[in-house]
Amino acid sequence: MCLKLFVPLLALVGASRGWQHKTADQVRSAIETNDYALVAFVMPNSPRCEALDPHWANVEDAIPAAVSIDCSSHYDFCLENDVASYPAIRFIRPDGTNKPFRGTRKGSEIGNFVNRMLRPVVTRVEKTTLSSFRSSDDVVAVAHFTPEETSLRDRFAELAEKLHDRHAFGLQDAAAGPGKITCWNNAIGAMQMSTQLEAVDAMEELVKRCAAPLVPRLTRRNEVEHLNSGKSLVYFFARVEDYLEAWTEAVLALAKKYHEYMTFVTVDLNEYPTMPASFGFPNEIEDAVALQNPATGQVYPYAGEITVDAVEEFINSISDGKVEPWDGVSLLQLVEVDEQGHTQVIASQAASQAGKEAAGENKPKDEAEKVEERTEKSEEKTEKSEDTAEEKNEGGQEPVKETKKTESEDVKTHDEL
Template structure:
């Protein structure tokens, strides 16, 4: 029985739990059945009243509706279940593979990212591609990243082993395939998320032990990343200036990333564009010369020189305006922030554009709060 049918059958036989802070709360029997089912299930452990769970709610509802392989656990009601599963903060998202193994989900908290993750979980860590037709089809199998190894079956056996190990480590973020080749070996990476329509990147010199792992990690790295406890150190020590975009919802941050990709590619040698959860990292806003109540908001930071350049929150936000702002900073036309608290804007109506407006602009021009678990 497919998991979606199993969940429907169990839910129909269970008491209706109703809604809690926007969440459609599911009975404990439904969740336990999903965890024990012979098919993959993505489970969100939540405390509905926390800010992080409120931010996740609409994205998760989309996942549940689209996949039929997702369920949520309200840990304020089913405390023992969450304790048994070792959940200590919320939301925690885990994949149950039908064999008793649970894997933490560490990707973006957006519906598109979580649905892509579920699709990858249905494939083996490395897909064997038999012919050129299969290779061509596999290039578009993943909306994010596809990595293919073209290796000789005997001469490159050691590279096959290394590639399989890298795939096992990163299958949750990319799709991996391998095809036999009599030509000199190569690893090819298609970043369909950030560089769609552009030539793939190719690795041919694989003599160094870390050549394949480094190549894959570099290719998978998002052009516009997300600021978090896990990424903070690398971002601040990158040697580049950071362009922060603060927004409250994953949908806003995802729309911004889509709108700004062309600009981020143009300046990637010098700038790192990152999105920030304005709820979870609200304390960062005044530290960058921004007001908490006016969102979305943008600021540029040069960690090497300790300089901060807050974008005027009374102005419109669009890809074109942000690009103009960073070029003016580079040419010395914008003075670094002197630490003076920013004044309240006369009107917040024009301080920002909607995600759809930002995306449209990008196309014309060319990823007390509840802690995130297991990031």
């Protein structure tokens, strides 16, 4: 299957020069003799670590205090730093500060993370600096409180301490109440503001809504949240980071149009190498699109040329009842388009075998057991989403318009499909 996008691809990542690992003593020295060190904990032959390699080369070029360590050779040192999964990236200071990086493992995201860690947790903002500060990061939250609103100030400071590795937080003195928080999502050009801040979780929920990307990347931390969101999911699978980023930009308008009913997500196949089989695709596929209804378990693999217009037509056909869900067994036919525009039908027996497994011939573990196992190994527990979309049913069709899920419903994670 060939990806065809009508937006320029981002510049390719620099060619990998291979990991330049340090010893445990060298990493300790880097931490002790610098204001900070950025450490990548790596396990050889891990597909995720190999995917990080070319990005990390650029990070080391830009950040002198960036180092990596081979945890197969220095396992005890990695255990000392509570590393349970690989790769792990940590911002470490001599005073013991040890902050994990939670974003997408690419050079620009890692660089933004370091910049956040180097500025104050809460930046004092004046009228003259507000304009520049509000555009200083992808997501910027600025609180406007009077000096007397001490409780709001304290709670905002606590929130900033918790999330400042992911977003920018500022505080501006206000002449009069009520206090308010304004949050800008510069990545998608959106803004949210609220004075309703008395509830314990009001501030965090505001920032969470503000920061939510229209086209998120599927991760181990957010997959349960998306599966329980009450919306259909439209997946774009790819192995090349530039394709994932280009698709994210290309499909933004479509994601805005359908955001009430579905979420468009991208999936890095280096992170989820066996996920395509759960959607009727061969695991070796290079790129693909599929729609999933988590409430019913139905999936709709797309077998045509990937363009935004074609995907929208595919979604509408599902909504109109013109497309049947994958039966979990039959062989899926895929259309491949070469550079000359020639098409051919390709298929793989792997899809048939994967279909049998997805249909239930091999029973997966109970969801709660699987999620618990992975959570124990994660550096941070998955935050449950409290916002669910309400059903909007038009014409009796339900493949892409979900009912609101209850806490008792069992939704399988992608490792279990």
